[in-house]
Amino acid sequence: MTKPILTVKNLAKKYGENIIFKNISLTVNEGDTIVIIGPSGTGKSTLLRCINLLTCPDEGQIWLDDKEITAKGCNEDAVRQHIGMVFQNFLLFNHLTAIENVKLGLTKVKHMNPAEAQIKAMNELERVGLADRANHYPGQLSGGQQQRVAIARALAMDPRIMLFDEPTSALDPELIGEVLEVMRKLALEGMTMLVVTHEMGFAREVADRIVFLEKGSIVEEGTPDELFYKPKFERTREFLWKITELYGKKETEKK
Amino acid sequence: MDVGKFFQYIASGTAYTVAVTFIALPFGLIVGLLFSLLHVYGGKFSSRIMSLYSTIMRGIPPIVLLFILYFIVSGSINLSPFWAGSISLGIVSSAYQMEIIRGAILSVSSGQMMAARAIGMNKLQAIQNVILPQTLRLAIPPWSNEAAIVIKDSSLVYALGVPEILRRAQLISASTQEPFLAFTTAALIYFALVFLTNRLLDLLERKLRIPANP
Numbered sequence: 365m366t367k368p369i370l371t372v373k374n375l376a377k378k379y380g381e382n383i384i385f386k387n388i389s390l391t392v393n394e395g396d397t398i399v400i401i402g403p404s405g406t407g408k409s410t411l412l413r414c415i416n417l418l419t420c421p422d423e424g425q426i427w428l429d430d431k432e433i434t435a436k437g438c439n440e441d442a443v444r445q446h447i448g449m450v451f452q453n454f455l456l457f458n459h460l461t462a463i464e465n466v467k468l469g470l471t472k473v474k475h476m477n478p479a480e481a482q483i484k485a486m487n488e489l490e491r492v493g494l495a496d497r498a499n500h501y502p503g504q505l506s507g508g509q510q511q512r513v514a515i516a517r518a519l520a521m522d523p524r525i526m527l528f529d530e531p532t533s534a535l536d537p538e539l540i541g542e543v544l545e546v547m548r549k550l551a552l553e554g555m556t557m558l559v560v561t562h563e564m565g566f567a568r569e570v571a572d573r574i575v576f577l578e579k580g581s582i583v584e585e586g587t588p589d590e591l592f593y594k595p596k597f598e599r600t601r602e603f604l605w606k607i608t609e610l611y612g613k614k615e616t617e618k619k
Numbered sequence: 620m621d622v623g624k625f626f627q628y629i630a631s632g633t634a635y636t637v638a639v640t641f642i643a644l645p646f647g648l649i650v651g652l653l654f655s656l657l658h659v660y661g662g663k664f665s666s667r668i669m670s671l672y673s674t675i676m677r678g679i680p681p682i683v684l685l686f687i688l689y690f691i692v693s694g695s696i697n698l699s700p701f702w703a704g705s706i707s708l709g710i711v712s713s714a715y716q717m718e719i720i721r722g723a724i725l726s727v728s729s730g731q732m733m734a735a736r737a738i739g740m741n742k743l744q745a746i747q748n749v750i751l752p753q754t755l756r757l758a759i760p761p762w763s764n765e766a767a768i769v770i771k772d773s774s775l776v777y778a779l780g781v782p783e784i785l786r787r788a789q790l791i792s793a794s795t796q797e798p799f800l801a802f803t804t805a806a807l808i809y810f811a812l813v814f815l816t817n818r819l820l821d822l823l824e825r826k827l828r829i830p831a832n833p
Contacts, residue, residue: 418733445739455734459752459829469738472748503831514734521738 367394368427369525369556370415375424377410384410385580388424392525392558397551399567400560401607402577408560409452411577412527415558416447429524445473448518448526452533454510456502462513463489463498466520474521488516492546508539512546519550526550528559564608568592576600628791629804635783636812639705639773644766646709651716658717659724660742669717676714682775684711689779704776712769719765723757724750756827763820767813774809784808 370392377384385407392398400408413419415426417433417440426434433443456465466485470476476484489495492512502510511531518526528547532540544566551557551570561567567574568588575585584591584600595601658669676684688707692698698706727750735745777786784805792801 416737418736441736441739441741444737447737449734449737451730451734451737453730455728455730457731457734457749457753459756468748469740472744473739501830503829517738 368392369394369429370558371427372415373425373427375411375414375421375426377407377414377419377421383580385577386423387581388577390575390582392556394556395554396572397555397557397559397570398573398575399571400558400575400577401562401564401567401603402583403603406577407580408577409529412449412529412558412560416444416449416527418444418449441473445469445521446524448521448523450511450514450518450526450528450531452530454502454507454514454534456510456514456517458502461499461501462494462505462516465502465513466517469517469521485516485520488520489513491519492516493542506539507535508542511535511543515543515546515550525556525558528557528561530560530562532561532563562607562611564604564611576603578603625791625795625797625800626804629784629787629801630808632782632784632787633808633812635701635776635781636770636773636809639701639708639776639781639783640766640770640812642702642705643708643712643773644769646706647712647716647765647769650709650713652720654713654717655720655724656746658721660746673714673717676711677718681708681711681772682778685775685778700776700779701781704779704781708769708772708776711772712765715765715768716762719761720754720758722761723754726757727753756824756829759820759824759827763817763824766816766820770812770816771809 368391370390372388372390375388376386378386388411390398400411402408410419414421421434424434425432428443428446432438433440456462457468460468463482463485466488467478467481470481470484471478486495486498489498492515494509494512494516497505497509497513500509502513505513515526515531531547532543535543540563544563547557547559547566548570559566559571571588573585574588574591576583576591578599584596586595591600592604595604654669654672657665658673659666661669685704685707688710689700689703692703692706693700731749731753732745735749736742740748773783774785777783777789780786788801788805792798795801
């Protein structure tokens with residue numbers, strides 16, 4: 365179980381003079397759920413985008429299953445097939461129904477035949493509890509439902525790892541639970557996940573490790589208990605409890 | 620004067636008007652679509668070339684362009700006024716259609732491209748399967764406007780001697796001394812063509828509209 369799926373070494377990204385992050389090193393083992401936390405503007409989203417090569421990192425290397433994906437001549441499109449990505453604002457294909465959204469990558473990228481793709485896509489929708497919404501368009505679904513379809517779309521590609529970029533930040537409080545529930549289930553099933561989120565409840569319960577990122581560098585990383593109760597830096601404790609309080613309030617409000 | 624023959628003479632130009640439009644509009648659509656993609660996704664250099672093309676084509680009256688293009692086109696290859704005129708109008712229209720489609724591409728969020736790339740599609744697959752299906756739907760209303768303009772601008776080929784509606788109206792008005800009747804007839808036919816086209820495109824837009832909750 366300790367086989368690394370994703371290894372990031374000394375990754376750096378800057379836009380002009382503005383350093384987004386530097387010296388980021390990270391290992392994600394098979395079946396791990398790693399939660400990345402940190403204040404806004406510390407490069408969490410950019411880090412995820414660099415990992416699946418949607419944004420090109422300036423320095424450093426990334427390996428996916430022993431294969432260096434930042435190497436020259438590496439086929440980015442092939443790499444992305446193996447990395448699932450879930451975005452803050454869902455980004456479903458607006459002109460396609462839920463099931464067509466899930467099917468598109470199967471037929472166009474994996475060249476699966478339409479009948480097989482239909483079955484596979486339906487299974488993925490069932491996995492996120494939305495089989496009954498298969499023929500609805502994104503505009504006819506709630507935010508939570510849209511995000512669950514987006515998760516199914518990513519899962520359908522059978523990725524080695526799933527990246528979640530603040531998957532619940534754009535949702536109404538009462539819709540957050542259903543998305544977290546799907547993610548919790550995935551983690552239990554042994555999916556390897558790298559999650560950027562402010563949901564501390566989820567992080568404490570599901571994360572194998574929490575990584576605290578601030579001002580473009582990793583301040584501290586460890587198990588949830590280590591970070592919440594025995595952090596090496598006072599700043600980590602301060603941030604964690606502030607966020608817990610903020611989002612905890614939201615959780616009591618929705619009840 | 621035989622009134623039936625009078626109307627029939629002008630109306631028989633409709634075939635030319637429709638034919639010119641059916642060449643110019645699709646020609647402009649294919650070129651405009653290709654150029655809009657080059658403008659948005661082709662990199663800095665091709666984007667600049669496309670901008671220049673659009674600025675020049677849209678900055679000159681179509682009739683002037685028609686004459687210039689006609690003499691260039693018919694000077695290099697032997698083309699009838701009908702074909703030279705139709706293709707010239709198509710070139711003029713391509714610049715407008717390029718801007719229509721470019722605007723529609725830009726209004727489809729850039730996130731759609733990112734999401735398509737994230738599941739492993741290459742740029743071309745993403746454009747074909749995700750960007751264009753949304754873009755073309757958005758482009759129908761402004762495109763309907765451009766279709767009306769091309770139908771009306773098809774009258775300009777009369778200057779090259781193509782016997783379409785306006786040309787015939789002018790000829791018969793000279794021979795019968797009935798300019799009002801002749802040009803009103805022409806106006807009504809143009810109006811009917813434009814009206815019909817816009818209604819059809821409205822229907823198409825409604826049929827293709829993506830369902831959403833209010």
